[in-house]
Structure formats: C-alpha cells, structure tokens
Amino acid sequence: MADLPDSARGTIDAVASAFTDLPNSALPSSEHPRASEVDGPIGWAGYDAARDRARQRTGEQESVVCGTGVVDGVEAVLIAFDFGFLGGSIGQRTGDRIEAAFASARRQRLPVVSLIATGGSRMQEGMRALTQLQRIARQAASTRAAGLPQLAVLRNPTTGGGWATLGAGADVTLAVPGAQVAFAGSRVRPPGEPDAYTAEGQYAAGHVDQIVEPHLLRERLGRWLRLLTGASTEPAPPPARPPREAPRPPATGWDAVLRARSTGRPTARSYVDSYVDWREDIRGDRSGGTDDGVLCGFGHRNGATVAYAAQCGTATTPAGFRTAARLVRLADRLGIPVLTLVDTPGAANDAAAERAGAGPAIAELFSAIASATVPVTTLVIGEGGSGGALAFAAADRMWITPDAYFSVTSPEAAARILKRDADDVPATADQLRLRPQDLVDLGIATGITD
Structure with missing residues (x-):
C-alpha cells in the first residue's frame, strides 16, 4: 500500500485553486470550547489526551476540514479527511462538521466533493460515533433531493462507514491508485483475496468510476464538476453520422x-x-x-x-x-x-x-x-x-x-x-x-x- 495520505489541507491544496474555511457561524456549537465531558461520551480513558496529541501532530481540530473552494474554476463545498488525526475516524464532532458542510452546500446551491481517508467510526465514542453514519446519510439524501451533485475521491485508506456513506453513496466516485478501499478494515477482514479490498478491485467490480493519478485530480474533478453542474432544458438532438457516406435506405x-x-x-x-x-x-x-x-x-x-x-x-x-x-x-x-x-x-x-x-x-x-x-x-x-x-x-x-x-x-x-x-x-x-x-x-x- 502507498504511504499514509497527506494532511487534509494538503489534499485540498492539490485539487483546489482557492480554499476558505466555513465561517464560525456555519459550524454547530460543538465546535466551540468543550464542555465538561471527560474522555468523550462513553468515558474512554485517555481519549482527551489522544485528541490533544492529534491536534498537535496535524494542526487540525478534528479529522475533517470542511469549506468552500474553487476546483479548476468551479466552486464547490469540500469535505477533506485527515488520516493523521486519529486515523481519519468519524466521531460526533466529525459529524457536526460534515452536517454543516452539507447544509452550506444546500444554502449556496453548490456541489459537494468528499476527499476521503478514514479507518471508519471512532471506537472511543462507541455508538455515538457509529450513529454519525445515519446523520451523514440523511445529509447526503437531503442534498441529493435538492438536485446537487456529490463526488468522492477515495484516498488511502477508505474503509468502514466513510466508504459506505460518502464514498459508495456519491454520484461519481474516483479513487487514487493503490488505495485500500473496503468496508472491512485490514485488521478485521478474513485472509485471502487482497485485491478485492483495493481501489483497482472496486473499479473492476463496478463500484468505482475512475482511477485517477493524484497529480491529475484537480483537472479531473474540474471536468466532472463542469459536467454535473451543466443542467439544460433543451433535448439532445440526434447525432449526425460520423464522417462517412450515408447509405440509402435498404431495399429489403x-x-x-x-x-x-x-x-x-x-x-x-x-x-x-x-x-x-x-x-x-x-x-x-x-x-x-x-x-x-x-x-x-x-x-x-x-x-x-x-x-x-x-x-x-x-x-x-x-x-x-x-x-x-x-x-x-x-x-x-x-x-x-x-x-x-x-x-x-x-x-x-x-x-x-x-x-x-x-x-x-x-x-x-x-x-x-x-x-x-x-x-x-x-x-x-x-x-x-x-x-x-x-x-x-x-x-x-x-x-x-x-x-x-x-x-x-x-x-x-x-x-x-x-x-x-x-x-x-x-x-x-x-x-x-x-x-x-x-x-x-x-x-x-x-x-x-x-
């Protein structure tokens, strides 16, 4: 497998020509200084200390960075995971940020691009973490009903609920070569058939639309965003025959x-x-x-x-x-x-x-x-x-x-x-x-x- 992915902001820089964090007013109250909750909702010993170390290591406050940006000339809402922050895991505050991002997309009538690198739900928050998948699914469904496109880029690794919601649930799904892509993570899946758990394996099975080299992501995402935001009320005229002499209608x-x-x-x-x-x-x-x-x-x-x-x-x-x-x-x-x-x-x-x-x-x-x-x-x-x-x-x-x-x-x-x-x-x-x-x-x- 490839090395661990770059930070969320580094990934955004690779695909966006401009990036602005969502304003504080768009973020839920849980993004403000923490209340008296100690070691998370289930009291997992050492969880607070682990989060503090993740903040110091990555410079981020959570496992996702969300904001609006311009991808090759097209404005979009971006959701970027940082695997360096507790393995890009999804917890309550991750869900808060993702919910705010989807809500912002609907307000601004913008497409959503998810840059995913996650090991799944955050064990230190127990069922509170797992239920964030339902929350993300509701937001994605509401955005789909609003007629807004959703694209996903699967980085290394994309496993668990991040794959089963933002990744597999996107309208168009791209993946970088060699990425681990699967619902089951590497430590819990049965042995054998390793190719089935890769971006290439998911592409072969029809779960991924395209494999894209990282240096081509900005261009490819820009093309997709232009296409998926190009609505028209005019019917498509029938194509003309490619250059070649057209025959007369057949006799029999x-x-x-x-x-x-x-x-x-x-x-x-x-x-x-x-x-x-x-x-x-x-x-x-x-x-x-x-x-x-x-x-x-x-x-x-x-x-x-x-x-x-x-x-x-x-x-x-x-x-x-x-x-x-x-x-x-x-x-x-x-x-x-x-x-x-x-x-x-x-x-x-x-x-x-x-x-x-x-x-x-x-x-x-x-x-x-x-x-x-x-x-x-x-x-x-x-x-x-x-x-x-x-x-x-x-x-x-x-x-x-x-x-x-x-x-x-x-x-x-x-x-x-x-x-x-x-x-x-x-x-x-x-x-x-x-x-x-x-x-x-x-x-x-x-x-x-x-």
Whole structure:
C-alpha cells in the first residue's frame, strides 16, 4: 500500500485553486470550547489526551476540514479527511462538521466533493460515533433531493462507514491508485483475496468510476464538476453520422439486417466521440457488475452537458441495463438531457444473465426512462433486437440511421419460433417490417438521420 495520505489541507491544496474555511457561524456549537465531558461520551480513558496529541501532530481540530473552494474554476463545498488525526475516524464532532458542510452546500446551491481517508467510526465514542453514519446519510439524501451533485475521491485508506456513506453513496466516485478501499478494515477482514479490498478491485467490480493519478485530480474533478453542474432544458438532438457516406435506405428487411450487422458501419463510440467536445465515463451498476458493451457518461457539447447511454453492439447484460438506469436517474436528478444509442442483438439470455436478474434489470431501465423528467433522445445506429434494445429507447423521440433496424425479435429467432426453415429467415425479415422506413411509416421512429 502507498504511504499514509497527506494532511487534509494538503489534499485540498492539490485539487483546489482557492480554499476558505466555513465561517464560525456555519459550524454547530460543538465546535466551540468543550464542555465538561471527560474522555468523550462513553468515558474512554485517555481519549482527551489522544485528541490533544492529534491536534498537535496535524494542526487540525478534528479529522475533517470542511469549506468552500474553487476546483479548476468551479466552486464547490469540500469535505477533506485527515488520516493523521486519529486515523481519519468519524466521531460526533466529525459529524457536526460534515452536517454543516452539507447544509452550506444546500444554502449556496453548490456541489459537494468528499476527499476521503478514514479507518471508519471512532471506537472511543462507541455508538455515538457509529450513529454519525445515519446523520451523514440523511445529509447526503437531503442534498441529493435538492438536485446537487456529490463526488468522492477515495484516498488511502477508505474503509468502514466513510466508504459506505460518502464514498459508495456519491454520484461519481474516483479513487487514487493503490488505495485500500473496503468496508472491512485490514485488521478485521478474513485472509485471502487482497485485491478485492483495493481501489483497482472496486473499479473492476463496478463500484468505482475512475482511477485517477493524484497529480491529475484537480483537472479531473474540474471536468466532472463542469459536467454535473451543466443542467439544460433543451433535448439532445440526434447525432449526425460520423464522417462517412450515408447509405440509402435498404431495399429489403434482410438487407437492413445485414447492414446493421456490418463491421464497416460507425460504432457507438465513434458517434459519441463526434457528438461531444469531451466526455467522462461512469462505470458499473454499483451492485458488483460491469458491462463493457454499454458506454455511459456525461459529455460537454456546445457549452452544455449531455448524458449518454450507448449500446456497443453486444448482447446487453443485467449490469449494462443497471448502469444505464443509474446514468438516466442521475441525469434526471441533475436536469441533464439524455441521449441513448441502440445497437444490440438483444439482452444476454444465458443462465448467468438470468441468475443476475435480466428481467428486473431491464424493468429498471424501462422505469428510469419512462419516469425521467428530462428529455430523452434515442438514435438506433445498428441492431435493435427486441426488448433488450427497446429498454434503451425513448417512446416519443426516437430516430434511426439508414444502416439500422428495429424488430420485435431477430429474424432468426422469429423463424425458429414459427418453426420455419433457415432458408425462410430473409423472407421472415421482410414480414417483420423492421427497415428504417418501415419504422417511420409505423410511427415508431420520428425520422431517418443522414
């Protein structure tokens, strides 16, 4: 593992171009000189002396420093843990400061950035310390309901309640390489599988969005803050075709299927990259799953932000549907319009997908799009295979390219269901009326893009 992290103020200096402590009036009364309480709420012998040593060693009064700052040009409320102060542990006064920080964010309508380095709840305060997690969760929920974004940077170590509230509960979670990240601390977890307790392990499992080198944190946080505060009421227009000659609409249904399956047509990533000036991706469904065949994130386009959820041509797994649903819900809460790109032969239908909840995951995305209050725009760029494709589609703002199709099921599956021979697949494709022009005639698609 890496060395213990720098002080909280040192971390703030690494990511903020300006920093001002919260004014005393914003802090609760417990930040004033201590009352007659000796050795904390449960009378832990020597606790007062330990706190005094921590103050002398770090120059801080508690394990967190909270304030407003400007991160690469964007103002935010910062919550920075100092691991040197009793292991960055969370006690009553830690909760006081964090509560004040969230309240300040809501008053000022600012995003919250948590720079976390903690070993968890402070044992010397017993249950009083543990219940601070409920207090932090309430503050985070109130801030979420206010439509304000929350970002977390996981430093070394991030364990216990700090991970389970501010870290894992953030809208976007970044981590520094090599950091210990886990609910269970190193002294209490069972032996074996050490990689599962690292930033890289959490990234692989879909619990962390990005691994970021410390010297890049200011830039990366600034990009994320600009994206997540870039709300817009305008719907995302359908993307133009990446530079390449657009084909004429297909003559037959089978022609449409073959075009959509061609490796020569533009990919989802090429559409997204040509659509936005720059972008940042999110990763994972926060339930232990990832799907590299689904590309989700936020992009900067013409001075505003657009969210994107794009299928990349593979069968979509339950993790892919859940990641897309996570993206749509976050964009909706922040007032950011959504673009979805459809390109899949269908939902993954193997036994592993069923065990992982294919049906509930598809239902989750259907619900997220159906309940979104921000405009959702869809472009079908390749295969539109059954409900696994439709879950990504907007009901009233869907476009299609000339080299795409959308069908109730694939022609091959339809032929099998109808007990037809393989030679009947092309004719079945014609009967399904799955061509772009068919979808426009049926009122399913708004139009065919160039």
